[in-house]
Amino acid sequence: MTPEEIWQEAAGGSQKAWTEVYRMFGGRLYQFFLKNTGRSGQAMDMAQEVFERIWRHRAVFQSGKLQTWIFRIARNLLIDEWRRRRRSEILVDEVPECADPQSRVETMVIDRLAREEMAKLIDASLAKVSEDDRLVIGLVYLGGLSFPELADVMEIPLGTAKTRVRQARLRLESHMRDQMQGRSAGEAI
Amino acid sequence: MNCNEFTEKILDHALLEQTVADPEVAAHLDECPVCRERLEFERSLAEGFNAIVAEEPPIELAGRVLNIPDYIAAEEKSAPSARQPAIAREPVAIPPDHEDPVSPPAPRERPLREVPWWQAFWFKAGVSFAAAGFLLAIGVSQMMNTGSGVADKNMELARSSPPAPSSLKTDLSDKPAVAAVPAPAPADGAADGVDAGAEVVAMPAAQSEMMMAAAPAETEESKARIGTPAEPPAPPPVFKAQPDAVAAAPSEPLAATRAQPPVIPTVSASVAGATVKKNEQDSEKPPVVIGESLMPGKTKRTGRQDTQLAFAKTAPVSPAASVQPKGLTGHAAPQVEREAARPESVRGVGEILLLETSEKERNQRADELAPDFEEGFAPPPPSKSAAEAFRKDFIEESATGVSPRKQARIEEIMAAHSSSIQAGKLDIDQWVLYGWITVRERIRIAPPHGMKWVAVRSGNAWKAELR
Numbered sequence: 001m002t003p004e005e006i007w008q009e010a011a012g013g014s015q016k017a018w019t020e021v022y023r024m025f026g027g028r029l030y031q032f033f034l035k036n037t038g039r040s041g042q043a044m045d046m047a048q049e050v051f052e053r054i055w056r057h058r059a060v061f062q063s064g065k066l067q068t069w070i071f072r073i074a075r076n077l078l079i080d081e082w083r084r085r086r087r088s089e090i091l092v093d094e095v096p097e098c099a100d101p102q103s104r105v106e107t108m109v110i111d112r113l114a115r116e117e118m119a120k121l122i123d124a125s126l127a128k129v130s131e132d133d134r135l136v137i138g139l140v141y142l143g144g145l146s147f148p149e150l151a152d153v154m155e156i157p158l159g160t161a162k163t164r165v166r167q168a169r170l171r172l173e174s175h176m177r178d179q180m181q182g183r184s185a186g187e188a189i
Numbered sequence: 190m191n192c193n194e195f196t197e198k199i200l201d202h203a204l205l206e207q208t209v210a211d212p213e214v215a216a217h218l219d220e221c222p223v224c225r226e227r228l229e230f231e232r233s234l235a236e237g238f239n240a241i242v243a244e245e246p247p248i249e250l251a252g253r254v255l256n257i258p259d260y261i262a263a264e265e266k267s268a269p270s271a272r273q274p275a276i277a278r279e280p281v282a283i284p285p286d287h288e289d290p291v292s293p294p295a296p297r298e299r300p301l302r303e304v305p306w307w308q309a310f311w312f313k314a315g316v317s318f319a320a321a322g323f324l325l326a327i328g329v330s331q332m333m334n335t336g337s338g339v340a341d342k343n344m345e346l347a348r349s350s351p352p353a354p355s356s357l358k359t360d361l362s363d364k365p366a367v368a369a370v371p372a373p374a375p376a377d378g379a380a381d382g383v384d385a386g387a388e389v390v391a392m393p394a395a396q397s398e399m400m401m402a403a404a405p406a407e408t409e410e411s412k413a414r415i416g417t418p419a420e421p422p423a424p425p426p427v428f429k430a431q432p433d434a435v436a437a438a439p440s441e442p443l444a445a446t447r448a449q450p451p452v453i454p455t456v457s458a459s460v461a462g463a464t465v466k467k468n469e470q471d472s473e474k475p476p477v478v479i480g481e482s483l484m485p486g487k488t489k490r491t492g493r494q495d496t497q498l499a500f501a502k503t504a505p506v507s508p509a510a511s512v513q514p515k516g517l518t519g520h521a522a523p524q525v526e527r528e529a530a531r532p533e534s535v536r537g538v539g540e541i542l543l544l545e546t547s548e549k550e551r552n553q554r555a556d557e558l559a560p561d562f563e564e565g566f567a568p569p570p571p572s573k574s575a576a577e578a579f580r581k582d583f584i585e586e587s588a589t590g591v592s593p594r595k596q597a598r599i600e601e602i603m604a605a606h607s608s609s610i611q612a613g614k615l616d617i618d619q620w621v622l623y624g625w626i627t628v629r630e631r632i633r634i635a636p637p638h639g640m641k642w643v644a645v646r647s648g649n650a651w652k653a654e655l656r
Contacts, residue, residue, distance in 0.1 A: 031246075
């Protein structure tokens with residue numbers, strides 16, 4: 001069954017379908033909010049708020065992708081939280097310089113990191129990027145949105161969405177490279 | 190496909206495998222080891238993100254989320270119209286929904302959510318601030334009313350006070366050492382009825398008693414007068430100007446003029462023709478500020494010289510200012526010098542002088558103000574010739590739709606740049622960019638609304654037509 005079909009059953013009152021919806025999106029939402037807020041309690045509250053909103057407005061969702069709808073609510077919730085904390089969504093136009101071919105992050109990472117280590121590396125690097133980059137990376141790589149879905153959620157053109165992802169990834173990889181270089185120096189010592 | 194395109198395609202992890210399956214992409218991968226390495230990195234990165242997502246969230250979140258439908262259903266049943274906010278909700282005991290007698294499930298309570306500290310009392314703080322502001326406003330308004338009431342009382346006291354005691358008969362011969370204070374007379378009439386034996390009431394109380402005892406018995410007449418209701422209190426002293434006295438001695442200092450009983454002038458607040466109408470008949474009435482008479486013919490001009498206010502040389506005046514009251518400001522330096530040379534107007538800058546000026550001086554002052562008028566802030570009115578030309582053009586255009594002047598000018602420009610002109614619509618905005626005409630000229634030769642100039646070849650010359 002597709003997520004949309006499962007949702008239709010859940011909206012009809014099926015507790016089993018509702019549990020399945022939570023299983024599909026609960027973890028992703030939690031991690032999305034956790035990486036963007038840094039606080040577990042707040043991430044839980046916000047994830048709960050998202051589910052509550054989709055349940056209250058279950059009649060609104062008639063067509064489209066459930067994932068897009070859920071993460072649009074999540075993104076708006078996160079932006080509201082930023083506004084409450086008086087943070088502005090600053091678009092950083094700086095793009096890091098092209099990676100030196102001799103110190104490419106791909107070379108460093110491949111075959112050197114297990115899956116869990118990669119997760120830790122990503123976690124550490126995500127903490128260093130800007131809020132805007134973190135939001136975009138969270139939606140695409142934690143939320144699992146495609147570029148067209150990202151453009152739909154953020155209400156921006158597809159080209160702009162691709163550009164934002166590309167720039168966010170470059171900055172993330174820059175931090176990953178720094179992390180790897182620091183780790184390599186530590187290992188050498 | 191090049192490496193940049195490939196890199197951009199594989200950024201979308203949701204479509205990663207689908208992208209790799211593309212024949213074009215596969216062909217590029219066969220040729221480019223760098224992109225192969227890039228693909229491996231992207232896959233590794235995707236696995237890392239998946240590992241993050243795969244981490245189980247706290248079990249508490251599952252409990253909260255799975256209870257949402259029941260909680261909201263109970264909420265909607267209890268208060269369908271009142272929707273509670275999403276946060277700071279108290280847990281509601283949900284009755285068991287199954288009939289297992291063995292082990293009835295514990296009532297599911299909606300766990301409390303973390304409530305930020307500021308959300309707990311923001312409403313109370315807001316209400317208290319609003320109440321404090323309301324009370325403050327009431328207090329301020331009451332203070333203002335009290336203040337105005339005090340002022341009103343002072344005015345009433347001033348009106349009810351007796352006139353200057355010049356009419357009282359005082360006899361200080363008997364008591365030269367006593368600081369005599371004239372007794373307040375009940376009324377003018379009563380004061381006149383007092384005999385010569387009435388004496389001043391001295392300050393010391395004992396002596397006052399002696400004085401009172403020594404006072405002659407009140408006559409019946411005075412008793413009758415006392416018994417009668419007092420006449421209305423005398424009006425406050427009025428300021429009366431005595432132009433004759435002042436005009437006769439123009440060299441007297443201002444202090445001397447002020448020794449005269451003052452008269453309240455009626456002030457007209459125009460610039461050039463400031464006049465003060467004396468209301469000697471209405472001297473007891475409050476002053477009336479009037480503007481310059483709109484019907485000069487009806488203004489009474491007596492033989493006496495009018496009192497005028499000397500206005501400071503203020504900022505330049507626009508043409509419309511003559512019908513508006515003008516503020517009274519301080520003297521400018523040249524005016525001060527001019528006034529300082531005249532003995533009757535010795536006062537500092539910023540004060541309004543009450544001067545006696547002749548008609549000649551009034552006209553002279555008007556002439557002095559005339560240059561200021563020309564130097565006004567407002568731009569000078571357009572010259573008559575320009576206005577007339579505009580009017581002519583407007584009439585011509587309105588009647589025929591074509592202004593011969595514009596047409597001639599356009600044809601002149603086209604003739605000067607005939608090699609650059611092409612038949613058809615003329616873009617006179619480009620002429621400004623080319624430097625053929627100025628912006629002002631472009632405005633002048635603009636076609637009427639909804640029409641355009643068109644270049645038409647006529648032999649060797651260009652003609653301009655309106656279409």
